[in-house]
Amino acid sequence: MRKHIIYRYFLFLSLVGLMQLTLSCSSSSNEIEPLKPEGGDTPLEKDEYTFLNVEYRKWQNGTFQAWTTADSRETRTIDNMNWYTPSSDYSRTAWGGRIGLQPSSVVGKEGFFRVASCGGRSYLLDPDNGAVIIHGIQHVRPGESTAHKKAFSTRYGSEARWSEETGKLLADNHINYISYGSNRIEVFPAAVRANLLTPKTQKIAYAENLYLLRTFMWDMSKNLGYAFDDDKYNRLVLLFEPTFATYIDRLVQEKSALFAGDRHFIGFYLDNELPFASYQNTDPLRGIDLKHFLSLPERYKAAREYAEKFMWNTYERVFVAEYQQYKKIKVQKFAYV
Secondary structure, eight states: OHHHHHHHHHHHHHHHHHHHHHHHHHSOOOOOOOOOOSSSSSOTTSOSBOOBOOOBOOEETTEEOOOBOTTOTTBOOGGGBTTOOOOOOSOBOTTSOBSOSOOEEEESOTTSOEEEEETTEEEEEOTTSOEEOOOEESOOSOOOSHHHHHHHHHHTSSHHHHHHHHHHHHHHTTOOEEOOOOSSOOOOOHHHHHHHHSOTTOOOEEEEEOOHHHHHHHTHHHHHSSOOOTTTSOGGGGGGOTTHHHHHHHHHHHHHGGGTTOTTEEEEEOOSOOOSSOTTOSOTTTTSSHHHHHTOOGGGHHHHHHHHHHHHHHHHHHHHHHHHHHHHHHHHHHHHO
């Protein structure tokens, strides 16, 4: 029963995302009025933000692109929020959570991260009952390329030294969340865990990604005897494979056991950046339409048959309605004659 719930939930999220993508392409965007500050202490003659122009470059197709500011001319930072005045009159837990907000509607087990409402807003409640806003970075781990390994050896020499310096850097910048970020989900290695999750007097939370769909795809050769055609077909095709629900149920049970009882662990991501078009396809629209699913080969017939059933159920209703209207007209003409 549980595996079907997990599967339906994952399928629902994926299909909702596909629907949102389709709607965002067809509907016009509406401007949202910014919230005005309460009270009269903040000068309203200032704009809400002072935007920054940040230069960046993309890593695309295995290489860095040219430096640009094309999409970052209105970058916002907390320091440049002109209508915001930070408050310093409060105490915090070692996790960075604010003490004294009187949480209510708490969901979860005491002593671990939970969900709660404080002052009409939703928060995570840290293990020491502080209302915490998570801010952090992902993939805190040594790189695996030849260049990374060479630089790592020259700069640090050992994982112990690297994790010690990295932990101090995290604490000094008030980071309270990280992820180890391996492709195959795993716990923090014992050699670096303490330095990264409890640097100085701070406690740092973490979460990891299950990569449900991606891991199923990676294991297809072993489990199904063939690899996925990632350059031709939409990865969401795999959601309809008959063995998918059983596979992700087993994966969730196996991986969740790794983190049981860990106070630093918040939870799991189900997956990340699911591509709606063929992964290596330059056409952003190819692979997201019904035509793509209806033309799938026999190897992916489960997804094709689902699309065929959808088409039949949809157009059957239209056909029946049209046919009934046609019969009604014919009967009326016969009666007249």
